[in-house]
Amino acid sequence: MATILVFGLLLTLPWLLDLIDQQYLLSLATRVLIYGLAASSLNLILGYGGMVSLGHAAFTGIGGYTVAILAFHSYEKTPILGWLPWLQGTENGLVAWPLAMALAALFGLITGAISLRTKGMHFIMITLAFAQMVYFFFTSLDTYGGSDGLALYGRNQLPVLDLGSDRNFYFLCLGILLTFLYLTYRLVHARFGRVLIGSRENEQRLQVLGYATFGYRLFSYCLAGAAAGLAGALLVNQGEFVSPGLIHWTRSGEIMVMVLLGGMGTLTGPVLGAAALLLLEEYLAMYTEHWMVILGPFLILVVLFARGGLHGLLFGQKEGS
């Protein structure tokens, strides 16, 4: 019942906002969906796989910059990197978005292969370090705005859907998020997910049983990276702007906060967390410019007293996974 209600609300939201004359909230809702995607992708490795990555914003940054750089060269009519004449820029989403996902996944493959050799605190720190490398890399690219970032002239183009319309863009993000959640659901309930969750609980035991857990973990790390890369591509399309701020480590922290706030290891928890954090920011900012002084202690209270996050508060114990 509740599920149908939520679906109904999400599907009719643009018209509901029209009805109460609050159309500007649509862009906030879209951002919730996109951050929901980013948080869900982190949840795949953090919640189910037990990999505490503090560098997830690197993936969104790579995805976002891929889209922005392709668009930049498309306006300028210059070859990418200045020395590959056959590599032209593009504003076509069907080219840019898969490329954004592929590059993010490739980054995940390279860094994951190194990071996954470490455990615990070391894993947290090494993922953070790789994200910092990406941050400084894009900060140093003067052609693409350096630390000031790069503005786009418009959103990417898709064959049928006009993304210039905020309403269309909202539905696209909703569709992508739901698709990803469905895929996650299928994945964690398949043998793949069992191995992933099992290696979170006791990796050695699974290895003894004959599973190459490293491969499973690395694959899910790349998969999460690709999804976060797509989230980055969408985010840059939504705001028509990209900057290294998208990759700053506090951004990785925020995505992690969304997962924990919503309830990690649950399917819808991260989306709830993204909604809660973004709405809270928006709401508190209306009252005081110093809203972080309230948000900070709020997060601490959640940790101390609401284990299992919002999902745990709303639906009781964790989903059996």
Place this chain on the structure above:
Amino acid sequence: MLFFEQLLNGLQLGVMLFLMSAGLTLVFGIMQVVNLAHGSFYMIGAYVAATVTMHSGSFMLGLLAALPAAALAGMVVELLILRRLYHRDHLDQVLATFGLIFFFNELTRIIWGRQPLFMDVPPWLAGSVELLPGVNYPVYRLAIIAVGILVALFLYLLFARTRLGMQIRAGATNREMVAALGVNIRLLYTLIFGLGTLLAGLAGVMAGPILAVEAGMGESILILTFVVIVIGGIGSVRGALVGAVLVGVVDTLARSFLPDLFRLFLDSSAADRMGAALASMSVYIFMALILTCKPAGLFPVND
């Protein structure tokens, strides 16, 4: 000559990083707590020192006010929040201390405003000395290096030679046993945490005259501090010392010499860009290399 000067600069950065990482690695090694908010105490130290120095005109008074302020803030945080998280997941600790960062950054903005404060080098440490013929080096930076060496010595003596140090080391190995022997382990933990934040505050005071004192200043050094303790081996004070000096030297040398190096085989503007990009990434690349060879850091602590 330039190389020698940059080496000293690297050492000076290394010493600052050591002050930060010693406290952080102590807390992690003994209490198993990941404290992302460690940079906040560095910021508190810098702000209190800058304010007191500005009003009293004395750097020493600023220093004397800042150290207890940082230690006290640390102990209050330990008593109110972190104490409840010792047996929790690292993840809970990350989230709670992330909240603390938000809180402290915004609090300093409320109290001191958004404009950065600037601190002068105290007159008795101003100027420079000629270390080698033709090499002048600022006295203040030498003083920082000296303070760092003294602190390292102090920590060594504290741990290796005193009863308190023995209890701390024993507490890290077996908390229950030490408590059963009649040591007040809760008080001990609070004191260690206070010592760690005091050292962070000291680093903040010393950074004041070199950098701008502003909200969020703790985060940039915090990340480098984490790099240091991960390279050194989490929980090892000796590792923190070696890691800090390595990171300080690698970072400083890469920034000053990489662009020149690239000029040997690239045109100058491309070399500057490549050099600057690689220089700011150098410590992270360095860390990845070390962890690839030694996943537990240079001086792993056995547990």
